[in-house]
Amino acid sequence: MKRKIKNRVKKRFIFIIFTAFILVLLISYLCYFRLSGEAVKNSNERGFVTKVIDGDTIIVEGKKVRLLGIDADEKGYACYEEAKKRLEELVLNKAVRLEKDRIDKDQYGRLLRYVWLNNTNINLLLVKEGLAIARIENAFKYADQFVSAEQEARTKAIGCKWSLVAKKRYKNYRWNRLNEKLGLKIVKACEAIEHLNEEVIVEGKIAEVYISKNNNAFLNFEKPYPNQCFTAVIFSHYLDKFKNLKDYEGNVVRVKGKIKEYKGKAEIILKDPNQIEIGVLVI
Template sequence: MGIFFEKKWKFLIFLFLGIVFGWGIYFSLKPINFQKEEREECRLPDLPDGTEKIVTKIVDGDTFLIEGGYSVRVLGVDADEKDHPCYEAAKIFLENLILGKKVRLEKGREEKDKYCRYLRYVFVEGKNVSLELLKNGLAVARVSPSDLKYKPEIVQAEREAKEKKIGCKWGEKNFFWQNLTKEKTGLEVVEACQAEKYYGKEVIVEGMVVKGYRSKTNTVFLNFEREYPNQCFTAVIFHSRQGNFPPSSETFYENKKLRVRGVVKEYKGKPEIILENPSQVEEGK
């Protein structure tokens, strides 16, 4: 009887150790499986260069769905996301231009992005959709350094829209300025994209804050007219002075037309003004 129980306990011990060992192997291999699953998560069918597809839904001003439910991101441009000023205008324009129509999809340098979207230059009825968005002032140019396809046309289309002040992005709006004016300060008012001509001079710089950013050193950067690193001008608020300004200044001033006063300095080839007190800033009304 004793021998029977002794064998039974030995069997149970070996069984327990076997289970523990098996689970150890399973969990040691599992991360590799997860990595494999992550790599295979975005599986898009092959879409040959020049493929024509019907557009079934517009997501925003630069993204849409084609038959099969696959997402396409228009190359060469960047339109506003939801809750930004030109989102609706760009989306409606794209709907009128391509929704329900057959479009031709041309490849760029890359096949897809991290959001599992095809990256394509898009053509409808012989028109380059990127150029149409830019010409109508509904998007900004976004060209990868490694993708030079259509770059001259894209850059030119944006330049002309800005010069002619066309559309939601560049169209003129009559802003009222109460304090930071030439009459009250005696200072010249210059556009943000012209600020580089005034290094070392005290002026008033006017422009749209398109993106704010808070760095790891808790410095706030307000980038005018274009996002970093292509910004025309930057207003900088160091940590020691942020108590003088609204909380979360990096988002508070986004998408607002501002005038900032100060001496224009150069930093890494770009013009900037250091903001120390609120009297240096005025929002257009």
């Protein structure tokens, strides 16, 4: 009789231990599932961009966010304004998705995130456009893409970050007419807005030649309309004097005249072919 009681107690004890073990496993699984779900949720936050601080830092609904994988110029450096302006164009006053990597915050308490607008990785786009460099010590998910994007931008001298390459290229051009002998100041196309009402020579690369329905020609420098930083304008009644306007497209040129402002952009009106010259590459 005593043996039967001992066996029953033993079986109940084993049953209780087994049941407790199963409960522990179940609770552990549920906790893991919940935590994993929170991690997935938190790795893809959404928010509204209320301010752009600089080319790699924004404020999203009161939280400061540092764009992962990139480094843009600080204030006082060459590409600060252009990178900040471009980031404003892309995300300011827009809803974005914030994707987290392994590290949540930097030493300053800023959230480290990839910023997505629809299906576009904004961080990566800024590197592709030559407005920021790759900085991948905390960016694990897309490290190879950032490095590849920077290499391509650097090789092709794309954007402000690699403008030194472009400036070096400009120095290798010979100018037969529009040169220092004229005694005029020579300014870069994107600096022309700082010389309004001055008679100068403007130098830059023509990104686009556009002829309107009214037969007016617009030679847009550095970037196509509406992102050009300077335009040489030829009105229709002067157009016959200029031959093969498309030959200017893609070339580094100089134009001479008085700089005027039109809708916030600098421009020079060309009335004579002697006001424009294509640079001759010196090898």
